Amino acid sequence: MSDIVLSKGIRSNLLSLIDTAGLRDQTQTRLSTGKRVNSALDNPGNYFSAAQLNGRAADITNLLDGIGNAVQTLQAADNGISAIIKVVTNMQAIARQAQGSASTLARLSGLTPKDTAGTPTALKPNTDLVTGLGFAAGDTLTINTGTNRTTTLTIAAGMTVQDLVNAINDNSSSAAATGTGVAIGTASGADAKASLTPDGRLLIEATGTQPIAITATGASATVMRNLGFDATNSSQPAGKINPTRTDIAIQFGELRRQIDQLARDAGYNGINLLDGDTLQAMFNEKQTSSLTITGARLSTDKDLAIKPAANNLQTDKDINDALEDLTFAMNKLRAQSSAFGSNLALVQIRQKFTQELANTLKVGADNLTLADMNEEGANMLALQTRQQLSVQALSLANQADQGVLRLFG
Structure with missing residues (x-):
């Protein structure tokens, strides 16, 4: 079949229609996809640059899941610490409540002591028993809380009031404290606890329902008065258990148990920062950019050092010791909470930065490939008009050719 011969005018208009149809198809594709670069054929440079930017944005976006888990893990740990702090605050409150219920055990409450010159002077931990109060080396002090329940301290040069307090507290069993000069009675040490009151008086309390007494060998009555004891307050009859303090000690123990449970329950997605795990x-x-967060163990025994309620909180010293433990624990909890809070803030900053960076990369890729929909819409209208004009021009050219046929009519 031989080729069809078209006139120059028709062929020119036909080519114009073909070009217009191609541009219209391209514009329709851009309008339907929203992109001016849909393949490497459209613009290789922009296409591959945009692909690289989108790839990195996808990689960074994938990191957000891990960062989000880190945020939740830190928040779980912070919630756990906040709950433990509330428990410790409650424990402090009930310990102070126990202080408000006076001890009913036997106790030796020292009078306002005097120095060697007879001047009333508050005792201090470093007050020297020899040079400050007038004891002589070799004098002895004996604390007795019943048959064969004695603690005997032999005074030596350089001994202080704190040494005396430690000797009484450390020798409530059958073993003597090394280097204190203490000799234990025939059965075991006295069931007693000693402490200094805020106003500088020596307080010695029985830990059970036994009577209590303090005696001296070698030291004169004047010297004993310097320590705060005389015939009026050197012995007390047997006391009794304070049921209010016993009940509070039971509450104290339950709250203490809850601390360990809270610490164990503060994990998230298998990681517990309150049990020493690392995130x-x-x-x-x-x-190449990361943050390693080391958890902390918060067990009551080893880490927070909150000991069980000694002697059911029957002595004031037991309560004071418990309050000291709770103060230490509270300081540690607040410090750890601050550390977790700082780490949480940092991770949240990186989370927001990662989100913004991924968005920046996507916007950059879009700038390389997205079409201007207003421009493409205008192009489509122009192409439709151009196509209509081309069809009219082709029709006119065809009419010119038909005029030749009429010559043969």
Whole structure:
């Protein structure tokens, strides 16, 4: 079949229609996809640059799941510490409540002591028993809380009031404290606890329902008065258990148990920062930027050092010791909470930065490939008009050719 011969005018208009149809198809594709670069054929440079930017944005976006888990893990730990702090605050409150219920055990409450010159002077932990109060080396002090329940201290040069307090507290069993000069009675040490009151008086309390007495060998009555004891307050009859303090001690123990349970329950997604676990948050796709967060163990025994309620909180010293333990624990909890809070703030900053960076990369890729929909819409209208004009022009050219046929009519 031989080729069809078209006139120059018709062929020119036909080519114009073909070009217009191609441009219209291209514009329709841009309008339907919203992109001016849909393949490497459209613009290789922009296409591959945009693909690289979108790829990195996807990698960074994938990191957000891990960062989000890190945020939740830290929040779980912070919630756990906040709950433990509330428990410790409650324990402090009931310990102070126990202080408000006076001890009913036997106790030796020292009078306002005097120095060697007879001047009333508050005792201090470093007050020297020899040079400050007038004892002589070799004098002895004996604390007795019943048959064969004695603690005997032999005074030596350089001994202080704190040494005396420690000797009484450390020798409530059958073993003597090394280097204190203490000799234990025939059965075991006295069931007693000693402490200094805020106004500088020596307080010695029985830990059970036994009577209590303090005696001296070698030291004169004047010297004993310097320590705060005389015939009026050197012995007390047997006391009794304070049921209010016993009940509070039971509450204290239950709250103490709850601390361990709260610490164990503060995990998230298998990681518990309150049980010593380590959390690593990765911040970039090359794994060269990260934050490692080391957890802390918060057990009551080893870490917070909150001991069980000694002697059911029957002595004031037991309560004061418990309050000291709780103060130490509270300080540690607040410090750890601050550390977790700082780490949480940092991870949240990196989380927001990662979100913004991923968005920046996507916007950059879009700038390279997205079409201007207003421009493409205007192009489509122009092409439709152009196509209509081309069809009219082709029709006119065809009419010119038909005029030749009429010559043969």
